[in-house]
Amino acid sequence: MTDALLQIEHLSIDLPGPAGPVRVVDDVSFAVAAGRTTGLIGESGSGKTMTATAVIGLLPAGAEVSGSMWWQGEDLVTMAEKDRRRLRGRAIAMIFQDPQSALNPTQTIGRQVGEILRRGGMPKQEVRQKVIDLLDRVGVPDPRTRHAQYPHQYSGGLRQRAMVATALAGSPQLILADEPTTALDVTVQARILALLRRIREEEGMAMLLVSHDLRVMAHVADEVVVMYAGRLCEIGPGREVLSSPAHPYTRALVVSVPAVRSRTAIAEPLPGSPASPADRPSGCPFHPRCAKARAVCRTEVPQMRQVAPGRQVACHFPEET
Structure with missing residues (x-):
């Protein structure tokens, strides 16, 4: 992406665990374009919040980060902490999920x-x-x-x-918004989303919006990045991904929220429980919950590949989705 303000390449994050390091983000690559909103979608534990907090440098103690996060020619991963503090709040700012605990x-x-x-x-x-x-x-x-x-x-x-x-x-160039409407009722959610969209357009800034709510993404996101168990599933323009998903997990998320498709659609609950990064399944991490999984899905990790201009998916059989 030539107009990328932030370019994340092969980002992996390990957190300390009782039995050793746990990889909560695994080989994630995507870009955030200047003046646009990129949405990070996934269930709890998918690694989306960890990805956003890595950008601003607020990961938990003991976290180990590899890969690169390029910001105006500098790698945030290797940047000295004093330089990260210089960027924090000025070039890159964050809106936290719970203002009650974030405010003093x-x-x-x-x-x-x-x-x-x-x-x-x-x-x-x-x-x-x-x-x-x-x-x-x-x-x-x-x-x-x-x-x-x-x-x-x-x-x-x-x-x-x-x-x-x-x-x-x-006056930041990039705002990281971590579930900014989760604790609010529906009416207030709509007002906050409208506010964020208006300010982004007025300021020409970029936004990385973290959410598990597809209705939020449908209203706000220009591009969408779908994560599951710390890995990428799908990347593409927001409208295209949500109207015509190429990954079984993305499709399962969409059909579980009828309002994303139409007012008359019937919800199809997503079966099973999210995979834990501490005990990630072999092969495709979504295969235990996927109705179309085959033998190769249980043994081989699918790599991200382009399926259409601007669209990538990590699935062995995206044409069947």
């Missing part, structure tokens, strides 16, 4: 939104006005009053808007 309950919203500005040397009065402007932009009512309030005085939806304002404060 002992500090005002305004102080937290303005932290990156103060660290950049902006004068106190300018910081205050910038924070008010940011809160107003993301839809926090009466920001001149509410910037001095604490997180517990905000509703769940407003806390998430404050998190968006915090991410925007450093």
